Amino acid sequence: MGARAAGLTVEYIDERPDEPAMWRCFHRLWQPHEAELRREFGDDPAAREAGLVLPRLAAREALAVTLRRPSGGG
Numbered sequence: 579m580g581a582r583a584a585g586l587t588v589e590y591i592d593e594r595p596d597e598p599a600m601w602r603c604f605h606r607l608w609q610p611h612e613a614e615l616r617r618e619f620g621d622d623p624a625a626r627e628a629g630l631v632l633p634r635l636a637a638r639e640a641l642a643v644t645l646r647r648p649s650g651g652g
Contacts, residue, residue, distance in 0.1 A: 581645050589644040597640035605632040 581588055608615070609629070 581643070586645040586647055589646050591644075592642040594640040594642060598635045598638045601638075602632065602635045605635075 605627070608627075609632075612629075
């Protein structure tokens with residue numbers, strides 16, 4: 579369901595085209611140290627994030643969206 583379909587007003591959309599590349603760099607740096615990080619922090623879902631997220635970054639569109647609920651709305 580989109581924001582407009584939920585009765586919200588889209589105030590601003592900030593496209594962030596460089597964000598996926600920043601995360602790709604972060605995850606590529608993380609991967610060689612994954613075993614060490616797991617030993618230090620345990621088998622936390624965050625420790626598996628690089629392997630799960632990295633393959634999906636190519637198709638990711640990064641946006642920051644500001645929404646407003648119309649006055650009088652719930």
